[in-house]
Amino acid sequence: MRKPSETMGMAMGIKEKASSNPHNHKLRKGLWSPEEDEKLMRYMLTNGQGCWSDIARNAGLQRCGKSCRLRWINYLRPDLKRGAFSPQEEELIVHLHNILGNRWSQIAARLPGRTDNEIKNFWNSTLKKRLKMNSATSSSNESDLSNPQDIAAGIMPSFHAQYDVLATCMDSSPAPFPPMDNISAPNQFDPFPTLNNRCDTWEGVGFFTFPSGIAPGSMGDDSSYLNLEHAKVGLLGSEFSVPPLASSTTTTEENNYRSIGCGMDGKGENSFSNNNDSCFSNTTTASFKAEDDMSGFGNNLQAANLRIGEWDLEGLMDDLPSFPFLDF
DNA sequence: AAAGATATCAACCGCATGCTG
DNA sequence: CCAGCATGCGGTTGATATCTT
Known part of the structure; x- marks a missing residue:
């Protein structure tokens, strides 16, 4: 190093x-x-x-x-945490990346003392590779790579159960989820489908669980919308708690991290606000950035002309209790 | 020991948004 | 409304350290 x-x-x-x-x-x-x-x-x-x-x-x-x-x-910055990422931080980064995709600043905002650049570098140099290796190992043993569930399982064994949750959701809910078996042709395979900009594509929904009685996409007039207002992020059969935005610091910079406006910006990326109310009052059709993100089964999803609206991921995360193993 | 390959990470770049006059 | 500027973000580059042959 x-x-x-x-x-x-x-x-x-x-x-x-x-x-x-x-x-x-x-x-x-x-x-x-x-x-x-x-x-x-x-x-x-x-x-x-x-x-x-x-x-x-x-x-x-x-x-x-x-x-x-x-x-x-x-x-x-004096509040920067130096040194290697702890295993807990690593896991958190993986989780957050599954939820947020390459929104490094969003991820960094939940890892006090870490910068977006640092996390981005760590992801690109270490985590991506490691997860890829896991994927290869797993797939060579027992999985059929044409099955996204197996890929996800290979990359993140601990998340396998979440795909079961997704499958359950899909079975019981209408429209918004593309059928899994439509998702990818084996030879077009992105070795990393579950790791790329998760919330930019429908891949992301695999890690959300929904409270009983709330079917994905059932909340809006347009059934193609996925309303995450009451969604919780699941992990290992229990609720995965995402740490709230860093709040212990008071520098302007830190505040800047937290002051990202609500709604979808011109880049086609969604940004979030701390203001949960305003987020939901500001419904926008998201044409997510797709140029380099729609690899793997994302392509098919794009073709399905799906839209995601009324995101309140920020609110979603803020509503959740602190990530238990982080001792900030 | 040397050379080449790979890993790591600081910093740059381009683009987008927000603010202000 | 528009232009100019400041800021923020994510992708990329390039220098250096470390590993491998």
Whole structure:
């Protein structure tokens, strides 16, 4: 594992020498030197957060505000948790990714002290690979890869039961769920179907359980909508509790994490709000980002022209008690 | 020991949204 | 309404550490 080191910073310092020339007003790029870190850290601790371009200027940094912001968020923030992810954190990340997909900032908001970048890197470099290996191992033993349930089981053995729940839901509920056996042709197989942007596709519903009497899609006028208002996230036959958004910190940055507006944004991605009420009053048809997410059985789902509306995943998560094994 | 392959992660980039004048 | 700017997000890149041959 590569550790941040001064040598890296020094090396970059040399590389960036030209741009740090006082007569050259080009902004510096690349790795931060310890001196730059100190300047930014000192400024932030003294003055607090403000306009990032002002911070960059006032702190005497030849960096753009964006770069300063990133450095602060990902490295200098005092409340950052250092070191490797604990097994509990790993599991939580996997769970949250199943629910939220690649919404790293949303995931990070539930892992105090961790940054979206860190989680994203960890997912891409470690978890994805590990789960893929699990999948391969599992599938070579007993599973038929044409069956999504088996894939999910291979990737996340502990989630197998949730697909049973899904199957039950599908059996008893109308319209919104595409038939599982329509989901994928074996040779188009995305080795990772359950891990890609789960809530962007119907794959995600596999991990939701519904209270009795509430059938998925039965709450809205349009039966193709999935209303998650009362859905709970299931795990291992019991309710999987997702930790609430981090609330112990008071920095603006942390608040920013929590101030994502409700509804679907222009990117076609849904964003969420802490305001549960406003979320539901703001119904929007979601045309989820699909360009690189609809691999595997997602393609077929897209073809089915399904829509997901009235998401209140934020509310859903906030309603749940704390994740039990995290000692934040 | 050296070279190549792989893993890791800091930082950048482009795009989108929100705010303000 | 529009333009410009600041901010936030997710994807990607590239440098370096570590592992393997």
